[in-house]
Amino acid sequence: EIIKSDFPILDICIRGKPLVYLDNAATTQKPKRVIEATTNYYETQNANIRRGLHELSEFSSSLYDETRKKTQKFINAQSSNEIIFTKGCTEAINLVANSYGRINFKHGDEVLVSEMEHHSNIVPWQMICEQTGTKLTPIHITDDGEIDIEDFKNKLSEKTRLVALTHISNALGTINPVHELIELTRKTDAVVLIDGAQAVGHIPVDVQELDADFYAFSAHKMYGPTGVGVLYGKKHLLEQMPPYQGGGDMIETVSFEKTTYAPSPRRFEGGTPNIAGVIAFASAIDYLERIGIENIHAHETALTQKLHEILSEEKFTRIIGNPKLKSGIVSFVMEGVHPHDIGTILDTEGIAIRAGHHCCMPLMKRLNLSSTARVSFAIYNNENDITVFANAIHKVKEIFYP
Numbered sequence: 001e002i003i004k005s006d007f008p009i010l011d012i013c014i015r016g017k018p019l020v021y022l023d024n025a026a027t028t029q030k031p032k033r034v035i036e037a038t039t040n041y042y043e044t045q046n047a048n049i050r051r052g053l054h055e056l057s058e059f060s061s062s063l064y065d066e067t068r069k070k071t072q073k074f075i076n077a078q079s080s081n082e083i084i085f086t087k088g089c090t091e092a093i094n095l096v097a098n099s100y101g102r103i104n105f106k107h108g109d110e111v112l113v114s115e116m117e118h119h120s121n122i123v124p125w126q127m128i129c130e131q132t133g134t135k136l137t138p139i140h141i142t143d144d145g146e147i148d149i150e151d152f153k154n155k156l157s158e159k160t161r162l163v164a165l166t167h168i169s170n171a172l173g174t175i176n177p178v179h180e181l182i183e184l185t186r187k188t189d190a191v192v193l194i195d196g197a198q199a200v201g202h203i204p205v206d207v208q209e210l211d212a213d214f215y216a217f218s219a220h221k222m223y224g225p226t227g228v229g230v231l232y233g234k235k236h237l238l239e240q241m242p243p244y245q246g247g248g249d250m251i252e253t254v255s256f257e258k259t260t261y262a263p264s265p266r267r268f269e270g271g272t273p274n275i276a277g278v279i280a281f282a283s284a285i286d287y288l289e290r291i292g293i294e295n296i297h298a299h300e301t302a303l304t305q306k307l308h309e310i311l312s313e314e315k316f317t318r319i320i321g322n323p324k325l326k327s328g329i330v331s332f333v334m335e336g337v338h339p340h341d342i343g344t345i346l347d348t349e350g351i352a353i354r355a356g357h358h359c360c361m362p363l364m365k366r367l368n369l370s371s372t373a374r375v376s377f378a379i380y381n382n383e384n385d386i387t388v389f390a391n392a393i394h395k396v397k398e399i400f401y402p
């Protein structure tokens with residue numbers, strides 16, 4: 001309840017019922033301190049960064065750089081120069097595809113992605129593969145919703161240039177053994193990008209321990225503002241990568257004959273960034289650290305187990321995926337009921353869930369489904385939310401199975 005009271009939006013009513021927010025994989029709600037940090041920035045700190053010689057600009061620049069250092073420590077990167085701010089996880093992946101991919105992929109090479117990836121970790125690779133004549137190869141998943149390690153081993157070859165894998169599946173909640181998968185990749189020259197959109201803020205992430213070459217995530221899925229994302233990249237890789245976008249702030253010198261570029265991270269942050277968002281993101285990290293990622297993970301795991309117990313006892317209801325390691329995301333279907341109908345009926349009870357393909361159309365195809373209903377937990381959810389949800393599921397059953 002104390003944690004819930006940190007989130008003003010959780011006091012509102014939807015359709016006359018107290019909001020029960022169970023769509024956290026789409027975006028989490030924001031604690032007061034993040035909202036206040038945004039307001040405070042515009043009220044007392046607003047100035048463009050890295051440009052002005054005046055005090056206000058120096059101040060906002062230093063807050064921006066402090067957030068970079070905080071992010072570095074949060075995921076245990078070696079240097080803050082390995083942290084690039086983007087507008088989201090999607091942009092972070094596009095940056096690697098268009099910069100690293102453009103100079104390293106060639107005809108006959110291969111990029112491996114798993115069948116459970118979000119479109120954000122498929123389409124950017126598909127686009128650069130089309131441009132460079134590289135083959136995009138899917139790694140199969142098992143019926144339980146785990147990456148098929150044997151298939152992965154078989155597909156890894158000297159042709160593999162890059163492997164892009166999600167740390168946690170946004171549709172199934174599977175926690176992938178990314179450390180093990182990265183280790184396997186080390187037998188080749190390929191680099192690995194991990195999509196951490198559903199992992200950071202839910203489980204401990206240490207990019208050095210994982211040995212990830214690139215790691216991408218979004219602030220808005222971890223209690224931070226929208227419009228801010230992070231790309232972590234190993235220093236030696238970022239150093240050889242060309243800029244992704246040209247503009248102000250990413251250069252050393254510009255002339256009509258030749259432009260030289262600033263080192264990372266500035267080389268990849270052309271133009272005025274989301275300064276307010278980045279600065280407020282620091283407050284989200286502080287908030288997560290105060291509660292403790294291990295505590296958050298334990299809490300979300302307990303809620304997931306509880307929800308599994310309830311849904312497994314429901315007739316006509318099937319949980320999708322049965323991985324050994326699972327986060328706070330539960331996808332399910334009900335016989336003869338379209339997931340959109342489940343979502344709509346739950347909405348009339350003030351409950352927000354997601355229903356659809358979850359931006360994972362290839363995964364849905366693999367599972368022979370068009371869509372699922374999905375509950376996803378965050379730190380402020382509690383057993384009462386599950387009780388309200390379970391009662392609403394009974395309403396769905398009353399309507400569809402009278």
Ligand code: PLP
Binds near residue numbers: 088089169198
């Ligand atoms: N990857 C995964 C696994 C996701 O769940 C999402 C968003 O749902 C993304 C990438 C894209 O994140 P964003 O839309 O914040 O860029």
